[in-house]
Amino acid sequence: MTKPIIIAGAGPVGLMMALACKFYGLDFVLLEEDDSFSSDTKAGTILTRTVEACRRYGRDADVLARALRLDEIGELERATNQRRTSVRLDLLADQTRFPFVLNLPQHHFEPVLAQGLTGPHADVRLNHxxxxxxxxxxxxxxxADGPDGPVRIEGSYLIACDGGQSQIRARLGVEVEGQTLDVKYMLIDVKADLDVQNPRDYPYLAYFSDPEEWMILIRQPHCWRFLYPLEPGVDSVAPAELEAKVRRFVGDVGGLELLNTIVYRVHHRVATHWREHRVFLAGDAAHLITPMWALGMNTGVLDALNLPWRLAWVQRGWAEDALLDGYEREQRPLAVHGSGEMAEAARKLMGGEVTASGIESSSEWALAMTRSLLGVRLDVDGRNDWSIVCKGPQPVQPGSRMPDLPLFDGNGRRIHLHDLCDDSFVALHFTDARRKPRLPDDLPGLKNLVVSNWDAPLESGLRPRALLDVGGKLFAALGCARDTVVLLRPDDHVAAILPLAPDAVHDTYRAILRGG
Structure with a gap:
């Protein structure tokens, strides 16, 4: 009998890891030291790539039902109230089923995730x-210390999602590189009617830059949230001063009520390595990122898309242990030089320290891809070729996230591309289905499908393994050559682009499973 995977910490990343284990049919034990899920005022924006992760792990409907959707991220000059370039998320309709981001506070998000942790594979233990x-x-x-005393749990792997002060990371002796800045932010949740009685025509997520005092305004489902920097040396602010600050920003509004406040430091610190044999670091235990542009929690969710399928393939006996090394190789650069540096640039831009964040010159579409984390390209083959900033439409490459476009299966049913690789590698053979191409046999964890804008003839024998690309829209979006195989991983990223040769697909897949 396979031992369960042990996950330490039930924040958003730990919960996502647990949901992923459940999705892949892996037994898990989730340990959380508190006696309830988060009640703190923390992260409040869920980026598009995280919504896609929620879909994969079966929590998108409940999350969407509780969140506010927004198709624009506003950027304004506070002094003039004039809009700068906004992020138009509606432009992502050619990429995803979710062309928006969500506003939902973390203490509302976590219970929705936790509600999915039921069934025979799940063992959730609070107060441990x-x-x-x-x-x-x-x-x-x-x-672990539990409510009834010490307990010992035997597992196959341990995933440390126990936060920025991770005790597991400390016990491993893993060092952290980077810095903790002498900068603090104040976050305030406020109840006020800025929609009807005192309407403010701001996007639901608005960044007001200003060298004297920048501000972020977030419309949450049940309140408004303000975030701004504190003066150096200031650790707390009296309620009356907080209220006055809010009124200076939104004007003299009636019925204003302060709900929650929190002060936190700004970090850019990343663990030097993320795997120690059977122990993995994830989320804040692996990377503490400046809380700007919602890149903290959402970068952690990328960890929960990358690691679990690898554990599943190894535990099922389909892959060798070396496959697990790819997790750190791919995710760590994103945290150090990707999300981390981009968030720091955004912080400096908000305060007027710099005049550009480094991505303003991109097209509106590319900007939306970057800010939603849909533009992430991973280093899948160890060449240190990766990117978090989308420069614009270009041919698909190894490591690219595959667009989630619709296709039609052999029975005429509409199916989205990401559905095909939820629990499988998928080799998409882009060729003319009329010519009756020979597909290689499927392997454990690998499906082979032909994609064509010509419907597979009934007598071809290909209909059960054929996808109709109406108008060749997917083929055009990818920009690849005809008679090409695009090999997709279970996390929607392209593993390889190959010539149309049956043996090449099997050889490449087996090499990936060996960690090559």
Whole structure:
């Protein structure tokens, strides 16, 4: 019997990891030291790529029902109230089923995720604080203090999602590179009617830049949220001063009520390595990122898209242990030089320290791809060729996220591309279905499908394995050559682009599973 995967920490990333384990049919034990899920005022914006992760792991409907959708991220000059370039998320309709981002506070988001952690694979234990662990050749042994005393849990792997002050990371002796800035932010949740009685025609997520005092205004489902920097040396602000600050920004509004406040430091710190044999770091335990442009929590969710399918393939016996090394190789650069540096540039831009963040010259479409995290390209083949900034439409490359366009299967049903690779590698053979191309046999964890703008003839024998690309829209969007195979991974990223040769697909897939 396979030992469960142990996940330490039930924040958003730990919950996503647990949902992923459930999705892949992996037993897991989720340990959280608090006796309830988060009640703190924390992250409040869910980017498009995170919504896609929610779909994969079965929580999108409930999350969408509780969140505010927004198709514009506004950027304004505070002094003049004039709009700068806004991020138009409606331009992503050619890429995703979710051409928007969501506003939903973390303490509302976490319970929605947790509601999905039921069933035979799930073991969720609140009020369990990890106190130690040890590793063997075939597993990990974790000790925790529970409500009834110490417990020992035997597992196959340990995923540390225990936050920026991770005790697991400290016990591993893993160092952290980067800095904690002498900068603090104040976040305020306010109840006020800025929609009807005191209407403010701002986007639901608006960044007001100003060298004296920038501000971020977020319309949450049940309140308005303000975020701004504190003066150096200031650790707290009296309620009356907070209220006065809000009124200076939105004017003299009636019925204003302060709900929650929190002060936090600004970090750009990343662990030097993320895997120690059978222990992995994820989320804030692996990377603390400046909380700007919603890149903190959402970068952690990228970890929960990358690691779980690898664990599933290894535990099913389809892949070798070396496949797990790709997690750190692909995700760490995104945190160090991708999300981290982009968030820092955004912080400096808001305060007038710089005049550009480095992505303003991109097209509106490319800007939306970047800010939604749909433009991430991973280093899938170890060449250190990756990107988080989308420069514009270009031919698909290894590491690119595949657009989630609709196709039609052999029975005429509409199906989205990401549905095909939810729990499988998929080799898409772009060729003329009328010519009756020979597809290689499927392998465990690998499906082969032909994609054509010509419907596969009934007598071809290909209909069960054929997808109709009406108008050749997917083929045109990818920009690849005809008679090409695009190999997709279970996280929607392109693993390889190959010639139309049956043996090439099998050889490449087996090499990936060996960690090559």
């Amino acid at each position: 604080r990890v106190t130690g662990f040890s590793q063997t050749g075939d597993g990990v042994s974790v000790t």
